[in-house]
Amino acid sequence: MYWESPYLEEGVWLRGNLHTHTTVSDGHQTPKEAVYHYAQIAKTKRSPWMDYRFLALTDHIEDTNPDQHEVPRAENFVVMDGREYSRGKHIVAIDCPMIFDVDILGKPRAECLEDYQKIINHINGDGGLAILPHPHWASFDHWTAQEAIDLKGYTAIEIINGDRFNGPANLATDVWDAALTAGQRVWGIGSDDFHSARDFCNAWTFVYARECTKEAILEAFRQGSCYASNGAGFSKLYADGEWIVAECADASFYANCEKTFRFISEGGVLRQHQIGMNHAAAYKAQGDEKYIRVELTLNWGCSAFSQPFFRVQK
């Protein structure tokens, strides 16, 4: 084996949003309304595979009233409980219903990297997954490249944040590549950071999971069998010998659309690109890469971002 692929060999693509605020904190919709929005309003007639299949409720901790907090159910749709730590820099916790309190830190808010490390450790200890959200926020950087390198044990970086208050320059692949280059094994995800309908469907994560259950989705997410998107999609991502292959989703619909595939290695270095109508692209190892990740951009500007394929260490 030359490349270590994070993707399952068999599964189903499931689209979801991992960052959602409701009236339990500063969102405009109740948890029930938010779930309805994603489970029902998002249904598309053209491409049923684009329907949302999971949602994580991640209200800010400081406003959360646990008595109001409910986790609604919907048919064929997975709802996960979570929180966004936001006393200081933010950390999104998935499948982690615990209410953070001062006991973790012994003080009311996190102030230094050690404090944030304690919160990540606490999320992991509770069986949850930690995400560093919006590294580049409109007003300041929540997470610098050095912090993404120094913190340990988090699962993903939110490389695309869809909150309308965030600027268009919120893409954080630079922070992600810095962390990957330093040896972190963390995944890039996209999410709406949903507060109201205007944030809806700006960015999302597709997981390639065994089935549509919470356990299978989290298992796929943990191992990186997923990709981030703000409009483009992959149908296949796999390694075959020295090759890495990526295919654009919905090939017939996008047949006449120009596609750019970029193969990127450590340091964010572009190793190869392909522009044209072809719906697939392949990259052959040059021999000195630590990892290769694939970006697919459609001609109107939206993209999809694969997870890294790591070079197998001999």
Ligand SMILES: [Zn+2]
């Ligand atoms: Zn936040």
Ligand SMILES: [Zn+2]
């Ligand atoms: Zn948020």
